[in-house]
Amino acid sequence: MHPQLLNNISNYIKxxxxxxxxxxxxxxxxxxxxxxxxxxxxxxxxxxxFVIYGTLKAFYINPIKGKEEILYFAIDDWWATDMESFxxxxxxxxxxxxxxxxxxxxxxxxxxQEMLNRIPKLERFFRIILENYLGSLQRRIILNNVYNxxxxxxxxxxxxxxxxxxxxxxxxxxxxxxxxxxxxxxRKK
Amino acid sequence: MHPQLLNNISNYIKxxxxxxxxxxxxxxxxxxxxxxxxxxxxxxxxxxxFVIYGTLKAFYINPIKGKEEILYFAIDDWWATDMESFxxxxxxxxxxxxxxxxxxxxxxxxxxQEMLNRIPKLERFFRIILENYLGSLQRRIILNNVYNxxxxxxxxxxxxxxxxxxxxxxxxxxxxxxxxxxxxxxRKK
DNA sequence: TAGGTTTATTGAACTAGATCAATTTTTTTG
DNA sequence: CAAAAAAATTGATCTAGTTCAATAAACCTA
Numbered sequence: 456m457h458p459q460l461l462n463n464i465s466n467y468i469k470x471x472x473x474x475x476x477x478x479x480x481x482x483x484x485x486x487x488x489x490x491x492x493x494x495x496x497x498x499x500x501x502x503x504x505f506v507i508y509g510t511l512k513a514f515y516i517n518p519i520k521g522k523e524e525i526l527y528f529a530i531d532d533w534w535a536t537d538m539e540s541f542x543x544x545x546x547x548x549x550x551x552x553x554x555x556x557x558x559x560x561x562x563x564x565x566x567x568q569e570m571l572n573r574i575p576k577l578e579r580f581f582r583i584i585l586e587n588y589l590g591s592l593q594r595r596i597i598l599n600n601v602y603n604x605x606x607x608x609x610x611x612x613x614x615x616x617x618x619x620x621x622x623x624x625x626x627x628x629x630x631x632x633x634x635x636x637x638x639x640x641x642r643k644k
Numbered sequence: 645m646h647p648q649l650l651n652n653i654s655n656y657i658k659x660x661x662x663x664x665x666x667x668x669x670x671x672x673x674x675x676x677x678x679x680x681x682x683x684x685x686x687x688x689x690x691x692x693x694f695v696i697y698g699t700l701k702a703f704y705i706n707p708i709k710g711k712e713e714i715l716y717f718a719i720d721d722w723w724a725t726d727m728e729s730f731x732x733x734x735x736x737x738x739x740x741x742x743x744x745x746x747x748x749x750x751x752x753x754x755x756x757q758e759m760l761n762r763i764p765k766l767e768r769f770f771r772i773i774l775e776n777y778l779g780s781l782q783r784r785i786i787l788n789n790v791y792n793x794x795x796x797x798x799x800x801x802x803x804x805x806x807x808x809x810x811x812x813x814x815x816x817x818x819x820x821x822x823x824x825x826x827x828x829x830x831r832k833k
Numbered sequence: 834t835a836g837g838t839t840t841a842t843t844g845a846a847c848t849a850g851a852t853c854a855a856t857t858t859t860t861t862t863g
Numbered sequence: 864c865a866a867a868a869a870a871a872t873t874g875a876t877c878t879a880g881t882t883c884a885a886t887a888a889a890c891c892t893a
Contacts, residue, residue, distance in 0.1 A: 515786045515789075515790070517789075517790045518790075519790065524786060524789045524790055526782060526785065526786060538775060538778060538779075539775055539776075539778065539779035539782070542771075542772070542775045543775075548783075548786075549786075575764065578764075578767045578771070581771070582731075582767070582770070582771060582774065583731070585771065585774045585775065585778060586727060586728055586731045586732075586774065587728075588778065589727060589728060589774060589777065589778050589781065590727075590728035592778065592781040592782065592785065593715060593728065593781065594737075595785060596715065596781065596784060596785065596788075597704045597713060597715060597737075597738075599785075599788060599821065600704075600706075600713045600818075600821040601704065601706045601707075601708065601713055629789075632788065632789040
C-alpha cells in the first residue's frame, strides 16, 4: 500500500509495526480520471477515501438555479468522503468528482468498523480528523459573516495556496459564495 | 447527577448500570446566570459542557466593526463547548455566554480522557456527536450559498423552532448573517 | 406602575455584489 | 498545430441587503 496515509497517521498516533501491517490489509488503491464521480447526490457514501494525489471537488446542486455550489476541495493528504453519509450509511446530499486524475486509498464501511475494533488506537486519529475538519468549517462560517468577498478571496489564497494553484478560479468563486465575474474584478485591482 | 445526559447517551449506545454509575462520577453540575461567560475568546476551553436547561450563545467578535457574530446557540440537550479548543487544549477564537439562567453538566479535559479510557464505548457516542454537528455545519454552509435571507430565515424557524422562540430576533439575524432590520422587513410580509 | 433598558420597526439613501451578454484568453485535444 | 472547448475578463445594468437615524414596542426592575 502507498505509505502516504500511514505517514499522515504517524503525525497523530504511534502504531506498532504489527498494527501497521494489519492496517494496510484493510485499504485498497483506486484511480479516478478527470471527470469521474466518486459519489453522487442520493447515493450512500460506502467508502472512506484518502487522497494520495489529485484534486476533487465536493459540490451541491442548487435546486433553484441548477448551478453547482462548491462545498470543499480535496487534494493530496486530505479526505474526500461525505463523513455524515459514510458514518450513518445514509444518502448523501452532495457530489464528489475528480477534477484531475486522482489516486485514492479506500476502505469500505464494514472494514472500517472492523479496523477500529482491531486497532482501537485509531479511534483517536479519526476523532482528531473530524475535529480538525469541524474547526475549519466553523472558521469558514465566521469568515463568511465577517469578511467581504475580497477579504475572503485573499484569505483563501493564503490559507489554501496549493488548492488555489490547482483549481480554476470560477470554482473558487463558488466555494466562496461569490460570482466568478466578481472574483475577476477583485483580481484586476 | 441530573439524568438528562445519560438519557441522551442512551439514544446512541447502551451502557451497563455499572458503567452508568462510573460515568456519573466524572461530571459536575454548574449554574450560570444570564450574562455569565462560559468561555472567552483567547482562553482554553477546559471543560466539555452539556446543557440541562437554559440558552447560550457562541459568538465571534468581528475585529473590523466590533460587532458580535453568532456562531451557534445551545439549548437543552445540546453541547456548549468549543470542541476544537477543548480537544486541542488551545485558545478559543470565540466566546460562549449565557443569555438566560442556565444549568450545565461539566467534565474537565483530563477527566474526559480518563472517562474514555475507562468506558471505551463512549468513544462511539462522542464520534456520533461530532459527526452530527459536522453535518449541521455543512448544511449551514450550503444553505448560506443557495438560499436568500428570507429562505434562510424561514428554514431557521422550521429547523430550530425552540431556539427561535427563546432567542431575540437580532441574534437570529446575526446567526443568519443578515441585518436585524432586514429580518424585521421579512417578517412584515 | 413608572422609568429605564432592551428589542423591534420603519423610512430613505446607499452599495456590494449579481446578472447578462459579449469578447478575449487559455487550455485541451485530435 | 489548428480548432474547439473551457476559463477569464469586461462593461452595463440591476437588486438584495446594508446602513443610519428616528420611533415605537416590549420587558425588566425597583
